[in-house]
Amino acid sequence: MSDVKITRRAAMLTGAALPLAAGLTTLSGRPASAAAEMMGPGGAAFSRMKLGGFEVTTLLDGNRTVENPQEIFGMNASPEEFAEVSAANFIPTDKSQFFFTPTVVNTGSELVLFDTGLGAGGIAKALGDAGYTPDQIDVVVLTHMHPDHIGGMMTEGAATFPNARYVTASTEYDFWSKMEAGNRVGDMVAANVTPMAEKLSFLEDGGSVVSGITAMAAHGHTPGHTTYMLESDGQQLLLIGDAANHYVWSLGYPDWEVRFDMDKAAAAATRRKIFGMLAADKVPFIGYHMPFPAVGFVEAKDSGFRYVPASYQMIMG
Secondary structure (H helix, E strand, O other): OOOOOOOHHHHHHHHHHHHHHHHHHHHOOOOOOOOOOOOOOOOOOEEEEEEOOEEEEEEOOEEEEEEOHHHOEOOOOOHHHHHHHHHHOOOOOOEEEEEEOOEEEEOOOOEEEEOOOOOOOHHHHHHHHOOOOHHHOOEEEOOOOOHHHHHHHEEOOEEOOOOOEEEEEHHHHHHHHOOOOOOHHHHHHHHHOHHHHHHEEEEOOOOEEEOOEEEEEOOOOOOOOEEEEEEEOOEEEEEEEOOOOOOOOOOOOOOOOEOOOOOHHHHHHHHHHHHHHHHHHOOOEEEOOOOOOOEEEEEEEOOEEEEEEOOOOOEOO
């Protein structure tokens, strides 16, 4: 055992601290203790940023832990490669965290909501936390019609956003609305989207939602999956929807197959096209399933891309 030497000064400081510690015991009327109840996960339900003259607010509708992620991502990669990539990025191979992130864009004249969440009441709560109410929404844009994007359109049989008009790609709606009963997505489209038919309009590639918001076809994940470019005062941001569903396994390895991509080759080509453009032009993006607040940049790296989370670049003053 090594010798421990205590200097006279250290001994004096230690001794002086003892009465203070004793005092802490009596100040609160009970013994001082570090013990406290475990509170579990937490965090804000929204994040707001500036894009030119727009305010852009991402909303956390919910999150979910999913086990056995290689059953979803990297289906055509070997277990060894999947494990090596995951370890290099400090993420586990036995589970993944999914985030569900609708986005509100305030253009100054209209309030536009992109996707509506899972449908468990999370969208109304997140909107409320962000200072909005559902009846303030002017336009609801659906990037595509998977249940986690259209689930929040109805609440107890009534429209969640009673004053909104609805926009999506005709290819997307036509595909799912023609499904026979018993198809999970088709049934939800029939229950949540078709009742809005009188308020529903369709956009093709290059169409305008409102001034400064343009549709960009990004098919593959679903037949009519669409991304949306925001432009204001010379600044741009792309809402990518589900073009990529994981910040490592989808961005770093765009050719890795994803179970939820209906046309896997087209989805891979879409990822390469979108992220190649974003990397070249240094345009930020919001990804529906990216780690909340779901905003980041992308750079080309090796044969894929690297996700760079936004920090203070776009924080409002």
